[in-house]
Amino acid sequence: MDSLPIGSPNRAVELVRIQTNWFHLYIQGKPFHPTVETLQLHRQEDASWIESRLRPLSLVPGLNIESVERYAPNQGKLVPQDAEQESQPLFYETQSYELVVELESEMPLTFYHENVALREAVLPKGRRLLSGVLNFQNEVGFTELELRMHGESVFRLELEIFPSKMDYKKDYEAIMQDVNEQIYNLSFDFLRKTYNYTGLRETKSQSLTEFFVILQHIFQQLVHQVELIQHAPHHKLRTENRIREAARVKKAGRSNIVFLAKRPHLLLPDQGQGLVTIQHQQYTPSHLMETRRHIDYDTSENRFVRWVLKRVQQRLRHLRQLLKTKGRTNDPVLETKLRRMQTELQRLLQFDFLQVGEMRQFTTSLVLQMAPGYREVYRCYLMLMKGLSIQNDLFRLSMKDLAKLYEYWCFLKIHELLNRKYELVKQNVIKLNRGGLFVALDTSNKSKMVYRNPRNGEIFTLYYNALPSGDSSETVAQVPDNVLTLKKQDSSVEYKYVFDAKYRINPAYEGTPYKQSYKTPGPQVDDINTMHRYRDAIVYESSEQEGHKDYERTMFGAYVLFPYSNEAEYKEHKFYRSIELVNVGALPFLPSSTSLVEKFLDELILDSPEKAYERATRPRGTKNYYVNKLAGKTVLVGALSHRDQLKDLREHGFYHVPLRHFSQHGDLTRVECVAIYQSISSFGREQAGITLYGKVVSWTVLPRDQILEIPSRRGATSELYVKFQVEEWQQREAPIMPGGHGVKHVLLTSMYMFERAEEVAELRLETEAELKDWREKRRRGKVKLRWDSEDLDKANRLEEVRVEDS
16 A cells, blocks of 8 residues: 655645536545544555545536546646546545635536535635535535536536545445344334234325335345245145056056046956956056146245235336326436336246236235245335335435434444344334334434343343433433443342443544553543543432432443444553443444444343442442441351241241350341241251241240240250240242252351342352352352252352353
8 A cells, every 4th residue: 555645644735626618626635534544444455445436427518527637645646537546535524625616707606515514615706716615524425516507407526425433344334234224124023013914905105205215225135035035935845636548657656546446447357467456357447647746836925925026016117107297307317227126026027936826815924924035025015015204314324424323323233232132122213103114213312122131031221312211410411322221130229321422533643642641542531531420410319308309320330432443452441441440431333343342231231230239439438338248147047956846936936946056156146037947858858948037026045944835855954045036937939949958057147148049058158259159150040059068057168159051
């Protein structure tokens, strides 16, 4: 790749010069963009520039284009347009270019552009000069500069505007395709769930204009899918029975026995070795029934495909007839497009598998919903037969505000990543009214997607341009682009995270403070500050007591999504590492770089409630303010010495146990609840475990022979016992199962573990490290713990924590 001339970064040059017999047109500006150079964008695989388009067009007779020259950066000068050269991009977003039109004579030429801001930027400067400064802002793709006379276009110059923060071919075009495809898929899913078939009739409210707009978008896909079906069409094996002369039948089946028994007149006496023997007489059949199987394409699915193509063809024919009516302006481009579509449809209708009968009735089959090719044709049918109106030109992106497009894409791409693994329960991006489907995805609508995790039933929601219900800001209004809200099991708190799309990047130019601090390209610093603001400013009103309102921060994390493709390099960036440290940072997000975002989304969804909470930055002193979950072992799990003891403690409302089983007398002061362990040896496997528990009202230490309600089976003894008086015995909804372990005498555990445990072995978890490991593995499936002793009150070491099923 040729390097730019020295000094070119600091000067504007003449980029385009067009001479005609009516005027001379010049465009001046910088032939490069510093961010493009730093990030090495718009290159081919061999590092050469991709081609850019510059196309002038005379629209009226008498206007002759005499010469067209464009700037060649590798040569540092203007060269003829038709010269063999590297057609390097010259025009970029967010960069200013001066347009000058010098008229040969006084002519009422005016400048026109579909963007009103650009249109008003170029104005007459005297009688023979038009000039102004054009800045395309974030709009990229093809654009047309027009010169008009008396309101009619006389000259058009088509330019190609390139992005400055993402690659044109790898990223920009992929983003456009992703946006269209996601909207298309959402529309299809919506129609599939809501569309009721009432016969072979079309939606009356749909206009030909709507039909043709949709058809242009999906026509090539429709053609491709029908061609795909041609390679493996759906078919049936038909059986055909024919009566033929016996000598011409190649293979006679056993069905001929019944056939000849009903038709004895076909048997002729034979003096030789006949095929049939009846009462010692030989007979030879004159005719036999021959069974043949052959492939038949005349199925309801193939009839449906043919019907769809015929209906499209019929509507195109009707549209061409309307265009030929008097008073309509002739449009040769549109006429050519319609004719080509009809020719293509006629070609498809000649395929062998489409030589079938007419469709009499239509029913949805598994082939139409599942088979490759057929399901796509079915989708096209639903789209075509139901009017579709796309707000904000989501199907027309030739000239688009790239910052807004990137924002749309981020929301739809996050949806796609989630939709791959989780069930989409509800969405309001696609809506339906009498005019058809509408895509409600803009700054005036609050869109959301609701998902369900099929593994544990947890619900989470992705919001676009909206805050979850109840969230607000008591200072300045805060509306982040995307908010992910997670509702986890065993937690009443909703965990919320901001993913804000920012079509901005700091390329880390050499010698800049950003380069010195962060080394590699990354998000803008003020965008990171915005994430801190989102996290701190969005609050929830939790309660109001005696005129005092209580507010809590609801956002547990906030992250910038920015356009950058080198994920491996960015992993060393400070704003990526900060996510783990303070849960604020940035993630690169482009069609070619989605793995970091996808991995992070999985982590957030798989987090246990405790880990999700711990991700958030807490105020100083939190550890001292909150008591550790495991610090208070307030639940006593006590074993029973015999089966009848269960009946006794239910009747008398207390539990007693020898004092010697407590290692320290201080442990007694913390017991707030008693739970009863029923062993397998005494109660059998069906009743074993922990189901009974009760709140401790009081406790006393006394000799065993003073517990008169329940006489000792070992006779009178003065051994000290602890008697826990219980307020009321209660049943757990789900018992804590033994799972290979049990309690010999007593075991102390925390209320936190008692409420969450599924097996007895989990009650012994004591350290924060053990608890964290157990929580994370439990999110992936059923967890099995193994200690060094079957009796937990005698165990000293946790030997294994494994996920049994995932």
